[in-house]
Amino acid sequence: MKRGILATRDELCSLRERIAKNHFDTIYDALRKRCSLILESAPLTEAQWRSLYEQGLWCAAVTAARTAQGRIMDLLIAHHIDRNQAFRDRAIEEIKTLAGWSTWTDPCHKGLTVDLCTAEAAVGAVIGLDWLWEDLGEADRLRVLQAVRKRAVEGYAKAVAAREWWSECYHSWNAVVNSSCGLAALALSDDEPAARQAYKLARARLKHFFDALGREGGWDEGTGYWGYALRYVVLLAEAARRLDDDQTIYHARGMDTTGLFPVYFTPNGHPASFGDNPSVPLFGAFYLLAQHYGLREVAWWLDTYAFHHDVATSGWASAGLGLLFRPADTEPAGEADLQTVKVFNEIGWAALADHWPNPGMYVAAKAGDLSANHSQRDMNSLQLQVDGEMLLTDPGAVPHSLSYSSRDRDSFYEAQACAHNTIMVAQRDHAIDACGSILDAQSERNCRWVACDAADACGESVTFLRHAVLLLGPPRGDGHALVVVDELSSGSPETVELFWHTAGRLSLGSTGLDGKIEGRKSSLHFAVGGSIKLRAEILSRKTAGNATDNVLRVTGGLTDRALLVSAFTRAASPQAPQVKKGAAGEVTVRAAGAVLKFKTRKHRLQLVSVE
Numbered sequence: 377m378k379r380g381i382l383a384t385r386d387e388l389c390s391l392r393e394r395i396a397k398n399h400f401d402t403i404y405d406a407l408r409k410r411c412s413l414i415l416e417s418a419p420l421t422e423a424q425w426r427s428l429y430e431q432g433l434w435c436a437a438v439t440a441a442r443t444a445q446g447r448i449m450d451l452l453i454a455h456h457i458d459r460n461q462a463f464r465d466r467a468i469e470e471i472k473t474l475a476g477w478s479t480w481t482d483p484c485h486k487g488l489t490v491d492l493c494t495a496e497a498a499v500g501a502v503i504g505l506d507w508l509w510e511d512l513g514e515a516d517r518l519r520v521l522q523a524v525r526k527r528a529v530e531g532y533a534k535a536v537a538a539r540e541w542w543s544e545c546y547h548s549w550n551a552v553v554n555s556s557c558g559l560a561a562l563a564l565s566d567d568e569p570a571a572r573q574a575y576k577l578a579r580a581r582l583k584h585f586f587d588a589l590g591r592e593g594g595w596d597e598g599t600g601y602w603g604y605a606l607r608y609v610v611l612l613a614e615a616a617r618r619l620d621d622d623q624t625i626y627h628a629r630g631m632d633t634t635g636l637f638p639v640y641f642t643p644n645g646h647p648a649s650f651g652d653n654p655s656v657p658l659f660g661a662f663y664l665l666a667q668h669y670g671l672r673e674v675a676w677w678l679d680t681y682a683f684h685h686d687v688a689t690s691g692w693a694s695a696g697l698g699l700l701f702r703p704a705d706t707e708p709a710g711e712a713d714l715q716t717v718k719v720f721n722e723i724g725w726a727a728l729a730d731h732w733p734n735p736g737m738y739v740a741a742k743a744g745d746l747s748a749n750h751s752q753r754d755m756n757s758l759q760l761q762v763d764g765e766m767l768l769t770d771p772g773a774v775p776h777s778l779s780y781s782s783r784d785r786d787s788f789y790e791a792q793a794c795a796h797n798t799i800m801v802a803q804r805d806h807a808i809d810a811c812g813s814i815l816d817a818q819s820e821r822n823c824r825w826v827a828c829d830a831a832d833a834c835g836e837s838v839t840f841l842r843h844a845v846l847l848l849g850p851p852r853g854d855g856h857a858l859v860v861v862d863e864l865s866s867g868s869p870e871t872v873e874l875f876w877h878t879a880g881r882l883s884l885g886s887t888g889l890d891g892k893i894e895g896r897k898s899s900l901h902f903a904v905g906g907s908i909k910l911r912a913e914i915l916s917r918k919t920a921g922n923a924t925d926n927v928l929r930v931t932g933g934l935t936d937r938a939l940l941v942s943a944f945t946r947a948a949s950p951q952a953p954q955v956k957k958g959a960a961g962e963v964t965v966r967a968a969g970a971v972l973k974f975k976t977r978k979h980r981l982q983l984v985s986v987e
Contacts, residue, residue: 377521378566378619381506381559382611383700388456388507391699395457399708400699402683403660404457407695410687411454411463414447417689419466419473429483434776437482437493442692444474445500449693452507453700464511471504472516475523480531484778490528490535491542492549495556498528499611502560524560525571532557533574536581543581546588547597547749551605554578554585555612562615578612585609586628593634594720596748599641599649600773603657606634607692610664614701626668635665635674640718640727641740644764645681647772648740650725650757652750654772658682660698667703673712675703676733717819717826723748726814728824728846730855737762737855739846743812743828753786753806754796755833756842760858760944762898768944769877771795774920790919797877799830799840799862801934802870806833815841816982822848823986837867841980847970856947857968862906862940863981874930874940876902882914882926887952891928893944903967905953906940908932943967 380387395404425440433439448470455463474497485491505512505520512520532553535543542549558578564571585605589595595602613625625631638657641647647654658681666675683695714732719725724744729735738761742754760768771790774780780788786805789795793806800806810833817826823845830840841863849856864872880895889912890903904912915927932938941953945968953967961976974981 377505378563379506379509380618381503381563381615382618385456385507388453388700391453391457394699394704397704399679400702403695403698403702406683406687407450407454407699410689410695411451413687414451414689415462415466419470420444421473422477426483434484434778435482435492436484438491438496439690441474441480441493441496441500443690444470445496445503446692447689448474448500448504450696452504453693453696456507457699464508467504468508468511471501471508471520474501475520480523480527488535488540488542489538490531490540490553490557492552494528494531495553495608498524498560499556499608502528502563506563521564525564525568528557528560529564529568529571529574532561533570533577536577544584545749546584548601548605550581551585552608554581555608558582559608559612559615562612562619582609586630589628589630589634590722591629591633592720592722593630593632593637594723594725595634595637596723596744597750598651598654599638599647599657600653600655601651601750602634602638603655603659607657607659607661610661614664632669635662635669635671636714637720639673639677639712639714641725642677642681643727643729643735643738643761646761646764646766648727648738648759648761648766650740650742650754650770651748651752652773654770656681658694659692660694660696660701663698663701663703666706667701672706673714675706676708676712678702679708680733715819717817717824719814719817719826721814724811724813724828726817726826726828728817728826728844730824730846730848730853734764735761735855737846737858739824739826739844739858741814741826741828741842741844743814743830743842745811746806746833747809747811752791752796753793753808754798755793755806755810755812755830756828756840757796757798758842758844758860759797762895762900762946765895765898767878767880767893767895767898767900768797769879770797771877771919771925780920788920789917794873794875795877795925797875799834799864799875799940800873801834801838801840801864801866803873804835807835815980820986821853824848825983825986827983835866838870839863839865843974843981843983845972845983845986847968847986857943857945857970859953859965859967859970859972860942861965861972861974861981862942864934864940865937866934870934872932872934872938872940874904874942876928876930876942878926879924880926882928884912884914888912889930889952900944900946901948902928902945903943903949903952904930904941905955905967906932906938907955907957908934908938908940910940939963939965941965941967945969
């Protein structure tokens with residue numbers, strides 16, 4: 377077996393020198409606390425995860441394998457720094473338990489030979505074996521090797537031959553399974569031709585993933601699944617560089633920019649992503665992106681948000697890999713060099729901020745492909761963060777279940793357009809095959825703005841364009857308001873519904889079209905108006921995760937063309953939004969104390985000025 381997959385034992389021991397530096401002490405402290413906590417818990421046995429599966433926990437084996445992998449890595453990195461025999465002995469117990477499972481395939485993934493559980497277990501076993509080689513007896517080494525060989529190498533080759541669906545899809549499953557099994561196969565390829573062939577298969581199958589990763593580095597599954605996929609891609613990239621002197625993965629299109637994608641959609645360390653898993657992927661492995669591409673923003677993001685929370689005994693190794701991969705010569709950055717308007721055109725996402733690194737007001741917009749994996753019916757949806765608190769929210773993740781992974785998915789509230797900050801026409805859900813786009817976006821002295829086109833998401837005869845304008849004020853150019861202008865047209869009379877969602881408290885004012893959103897630490901006033909008669913009401917419902925979703929639902933009758941204006945302001949605005957149309961097609965919108973002037977260009981409005 378090839379040694380030094382991610383690091384040699386000598387390199388692990390040399391990490392002792394790093395922890396004396398200030399920017400490593402927080403990471404080291406998190407690692408020590410986590411490993412000490414692991415010693416107080418029991419290894420995850422097959423009997424345990426099978427019991428959880430029988431109780432209805434989806435992906436119980438995947439979660440257990442992930443936890444075993446994370447424990448093995450962190451315990452062994454901590455052991456080589458501290459020479460703590462308790463950490464080493466517990467890692468040995470974890471790897472022997474993992475190798476002793478009768479299967480590395482989760483029972484919820486019926487019909488598959490290899491799955492995410494295989495991927496998680498394979499990486500944990502092969503990295504653990506590398507770092508424990510001299511500490512294990514020959515019988516234990518052979519037992520772990522045989523488990524990796526049979527399940528992650530031979531099993532992988534059989535699964536590819538059978539054309540299991542993950543081998544040819546583009547999304548996170550492709551990246552996770554091919555990268556993980558590829559890493560295991562590469563480690564065993566020194567004297568096993570079958571392993572070398574499996575490695576070649578894995579690299580070839582990864583092409584589907586890289587074909588989908590555009591030059592901008594955006595990922596249409598959202599930040600959570602980006603993190604899952606890229607974590608394993610960068611681990612394989614590092615293993616290939618070290619073991620095969622092969623840096624082609626690092627040189628693949630989009631790899632040099634993709635590290636910025638989650639940074640832009642996690643303002644102030646909170647998720648502002650779209651889709652099924654809008655989480656913050658703060659994994660220590662991503663220091664590799666800072667190391668190989670000089671992305672100081674990624675190092676700043678991880679330094680700032682990754683290691684300042686309570687530790688847990690479950691999940692991946694983050695602190696350990698952070699100590700291993702963080703560039704030693706990169707000083708902690710006080711600020712991030714990020715664009716105040718960032719558009720990922722290839723996936724139809726945009727991020728607007730009044731300023732970085734800690735936006736006072738921030739807007740995320742989506743107008744991409746609704747058929748993307750893990751996408752929801754959320755065309756032209758927005759999210760708004762104020763002073764670090766999400767006030768216009770997205771329902772986000774749904775607990776893993778068989779029904780949500782089946783054709784019943786569309787019956788879940790969270791997957792439907794009415795659960796997002798967007799518009800529905802004629803009570804129709806957004807078309808699953810619709811593909812919208814970002815038409816334009818600019819950063820100006822007094823505003824940031826983006827224009828989104830929903831394509832045919834609301835119906836073949838319906839046009840829905842959304843203009844989101846973030847208004848800035850003195851003295852520092854802080855955001856003080858968001859004005860959203862929705863441009864609608866329909867070939868026949870229809871009902872239009874506009875939804876705004878919040879986890880905060882909603883109340884209506886005296887006009888029935890104004891009111892207030894009160895969060896835990898921030899608040900906004902709102903007012904709605906337009907060129908048609910509107911009516912507003914407040915609704916409330918529970919999500920699948922048992923959270924409360926408070927909804928402002930605005931309805932009106934669309935006969936031909938209409939403009940809807942929603943204004944969200946820090947201070948109460950004395951005037952309701954007003955729309956004035958000119959003879960030459962120009963439109964003036966007065967809202968939030970500002971005057972927005974539009975001209976008509978190619979049958980749509982284009983923002984000309986903000987005063």
